[in-house]
Amino acid sequence: MKHGTEEELIAYRDGEAKEREAIAAHLRECPECREELKRIEAVFEALDAMPIPDPGVDYGQRVWQRIAPRLGEKKARWWETPFVPQRLAALGGVVALVILAFVAGRWTKPPIPMVDQADAAKVRERVLVVAVGEHLGRTEMVLMELENAPAQKGQKAINISETQRRAGDLVEENRLYRQTALKDGDQAMASTLDELERVLLDIANSPEELTPAAFETIRNRIEAQGLLFKVRVVKQGLDERKANPDTKPAENKTRSTERKKV
Amino acid sequence: MAEEVAVSDAVAVERTLAGDRDAYRVLVERHSRTVYRMAYRMMGNAHDAEDVVQESFLRAYQKLKQFAGNANFGTWVYRIAANYAIDRLRQRNVDEARREGPSKQREDSLEVDPLSQVRDMSPSPERLAGSAQLAERMKVALAELSPAERTAIVMRHWDGCGIEEIAAVLNSNSNATKNTVFRAVQKLRRALTPFLEGKEARAMGTEG
Numbered sequence: 001m002k003h004g005t006e007e008e009l010i011a012y013r014d015g016e017a018k019e020r021e022a023i024a025a026h027l028r029e030c031p032e033c034r035e036e037l038k039r040i041e042a043v044f045e046a047l048d049a050m051p052i053p054d055p056g057v058d059y060g061q062r063v064w065q066r067i068a069p070r071l072g073e074k075k076a077r078w079w080e081t082p083f084v085p086q087r088l089a090a091l092g093g094v095v096a097l098v099i100l101a102f103v104a105g106r107w108t109k110p111p112i113p114m115v116d117q118a119d120a121a122k123v124r125e126r127v128l129v130v131a132v133g134e135h136l137g138r139t140e141m142v143l144m145e146l147e148n149a150p151a152q153k154g155q156k157a158i159n160i161s162e163t164q165r166r167a168g169d170l171v172e173e174n175r176l177y178r179q180t181a182l183k184d185g186d187q188a189m190a191s192t193l194d195e196l197e198r199v200l201l202d203i204a205n206s207p208e209e210l211t212p213a214a215f216e217t218i219r220n221r222i223e224a225q226g227l228l229f230k231v232r233v234v235k236q237g238l239d240e241r242k243a244n245p246d247t248k249p250a251e252n253k254t255r256s257t258e259r260k261k262v
Numbered sequence: 263m264a265e266e267v268a269v270s271d272a273v274a275v276e277r278t279l280a281g282d283r284d285a286y287r288v289l290v291e292r293h294s295r296t297v298y299r300m301a302y303r304m305m306g307n308a309h310d311a312e313d314v315v316q317e318s319f320l321r322a323y324q325k326l327k328q329f330a331g332n333a334n335f336g337t338w339v340y341r342i343a344a345n346y347a348i349d350r351l352r353q354r355n356v357d358e359a360r361r362e363g364p365s366k367q368r369e370d371s372l373e374v375d376p377l378s379q380v381r382d383m384s385p386s387p388e389r390l391a392g393s394a395q396l397a398e399r400m401k402v403a404l405a406e407l408s409p410a411e412r413t414a415i416v417m418r419h420w421d422g423c424g425i426e427e428i429a430a431v432l433n434s435n436s437n438a439t440k441n442t443v444f445r446a447v448q449k450l451r452r453a454l455t456p457f458l459e460g461k462e463a464r465a466m467g468t469e470g
Contacts, residue, residue, distance in 0.1 A: 010447045014418070016425065016440055042458045043451045047419055050397050052302050055312075059298060060291030067290065067316050071283055071323055175313075201309050 004033050006040075013040055066175075126242070132177050132189070133238040135170070139196055140231050142167050143222055146203070149215075157209035168204040171197060192230045199227060271335040279326055286326075290319050293336050297343045303416045304347040306405055314350065318343035340421075344413060344431045351409035396457065403453035410434075411446035418443050 004012065004023050011017040012024075027033050056062075145163050178193035199222060206218065222228065269277075269288055277285030294315055301314035322329070322339045329338050404412055410432050417423040417431065429439040 006448065007444050010444050011440070014443060014447075016443075039455075039458070040447070040451065043447060043454060044419065046396055046400055046454055046458065047415070047450070049393055050303075050400050052299055053308055055295065055298050055308070060294035063294040063312075063315055063319060064287050064290045067320050067323075068283075068287070070320055071286065198307075198309060205308075 003030065004036070006036070009033065009037050009040055013037065013044065070179075128177075128180065129238050129241050132181075133235055133242060135173050135177060136231050136235040136238070138166070139170055139174070139200070140228065140235070142170065142200070142203070143228050143231065146219060147222060147228065157211060158215045159209055160203070160206070160215070161208040164204055164206065164208065167200045171200045171204055174200060189234055192234050195225055195227060196231065199225075275326060275329065275335055278323070286323055289322075289335055289339075293339055294319070296336065297340060300340060300416060300421060301343055301347055303404075303420055304344070304351065304412060306401055310350065314343055314347045318346050321346065341427070341431060344417060348409050348413045348431065351412060355409065396454075399454060399457055400450070403450050406453065407446055407449055410442050411449065414439060414442040415446040415450070 004026060008017055008019075008023060012020065012027075017023050027037065142163055146160070149158065149160070149163075174193055174197045178190055178197060181190040181193060199218070202218060202221075206214065210218075269285070271289060271292070274285045274288045278289070297318055298311055298315050301311035301318075302308065305311045305314060318339055322335075322342050325342070329335065404415075407415065413431060414428055417428045418425075425436045425439050425443075428443070429436050432439055432442065434442070
C-alpha cells in the first residue's frame with residue numbers, strides 16, 4: 001500500500017478510517033507514516049493539555065441560583081405544557097374569569113382602559129432604569145480608579161485587590177442587567193454591558209499584584225474601547241429616561257447624536 | 263435528602279413537568295459542570311461559557327415537554343448547549359466582522375492573560391516550550407477555526423460524540439461532518455506545527 005494521506009491518517013487516529021486494517025498493516029511496515037502519525041498525535045496531545053478553569057464544586061448550585069428566578073418566565077409560556085393537571089385547573093380558572101368578566105362588563109359601565117398593566121410595565125422599566133443607572137455609576141468608579149491609579153516609574157507591582165473585589169461584585173449584577181437588556185431588545189445597552197462585563201471579569205480575575213506592564217494592558221483596553229465614554233453616554237440616556245419617563249424616543253435621539261459625535 | 267440525591271434524571275424530569283420546579287434543580291446541579299466544560303472549549307472564555315450554560319438550562323426547561331421520555335437528559339441538554347454555543351460563535355464572527363479592528367476584538371474574546379502578553383515581549387526558547395504557552399497557541403488556533411469546525415473538534419475529541427450526533431448539531435450529513443473534523447485537525451496542525459516541531463527538535467537536541 002502507498003503512504004497514507006494526511007486525511008487517512010487523521011481518520012485512522014479518529015477511529016473513522018475506511019480501510020482501517022490496510023492502514024494498520026502499512027503503518028507496521030512504514031516508519032515514515034508512523035512518524036507522520038506521531039506528529040498528528042502531538043496535535044491531539046496538545047488539545048488534551050489545554051486547561052479549563054475549574055468553576056468550583058458548587059458551580060451547579062450557582063447556576064441554579066442564577067436561573068431559578070428566570071424559570072418563572074415559563075409561566076408566561078404555559079401553552080407549551082398545557083396538559084399538566086395543575087395547568088389545566090389554572091386554565092379552567094382563567095377561562096371562567098374571562099367569561100365572568102365579559103358578562104359583568106356587559107352589565108356595568110363601559111370598560112376602563114387598561115391603565116394598570118401599562119402602569120406596571122412603566123414601574124418595572126423605571127425600577128430597571130434606576131438600578132442599571134446605579135450599577136453603571138459604580139462601574140464607572142471602578143474604571144476611573146484604574147484609569148487614575150498612580151503608576152510610579154520603577155514600581156514593581158501595583159496592588160489592585162480592592163478594585164478587584166468590587167469588580168467581582170459588579171460582574172454578577174452586570175450579567176443580569178445585560179440579559180434583561182437583551183430580552184428587552186435594547187441592543188445598545190446590551191452591547192455596552194457585554195464589553196463592560198469582559199473588562200470587569202478581566203479585572204476580577206487578574207492577579208492581585210499586577211506588573212506595571214500588565215496593568216498598562218488593562219488600562220489601554222479600557223481606553224481603546226472608549227469604555228468610560230460609553231458608560232457615561234448610556235448612563236446619561238438613563239438619567240434622561242429617569243427624569244422624563246414618557247420621552248423615550250427623544251432619549252434615543254440624544255443617544256444617537258452622542259454616538260455620532262464620537 | 264438522601265432520597266433527593268438518588269432521584270434519577272428521568273424522575274426529576276417527570277416531577278418538573280408535573281409542576282415541581284425544584285426538581286429541575288437536581289438536573290441543573292448534576293449536569294452543569296459537563297456542559298460548562300464543553301461550553302468553555304467552544305467559547306474560549308469563562309464569561310461566554312457561563313452564559314451558554316445558563317441559557318441552555320433555561321431553554322431545556324422551556325422545552326422540557328418535547329424531551330419527556332427521550333434519550334438521556336444529560337445528552338439532551340448537552341446538545342441544546344452545543345446548538346446555542348455554535349449560534350453564539352457565528353454571531354460573534356458576524357459582530358467581529360462588523361466592528362473595526364477585528365483582530366483586536368478576537369484577542370479580547372480570548373481572555374488573554376495580560377501576563378502572557380508581557381511574556382510575549384521576551385520569548386526565550388525555554389518559555390516558548392512551556393505548556394502554558396502551547397495552550398495559548400492552541401487557544402488562538404481554535405479561535406481561528408470556523409464555528410462548525412470548532413464544534414466538531416470539541417464534540418469529537420473531548421466529548422467523544424458520534425459523527426451522527428455532531429452532524430445533527432451542524433445540521434449536516436455524516437460525510438460532510440467527517441470532513442469538518444478532518445479540516446479542524448488539519449488547521450490546528452498547521453497552526454501548531456512550527457511550535458510542536460520546534461519543541462521536538464529541542465528535545466532531541468538535549469538528548470544528544
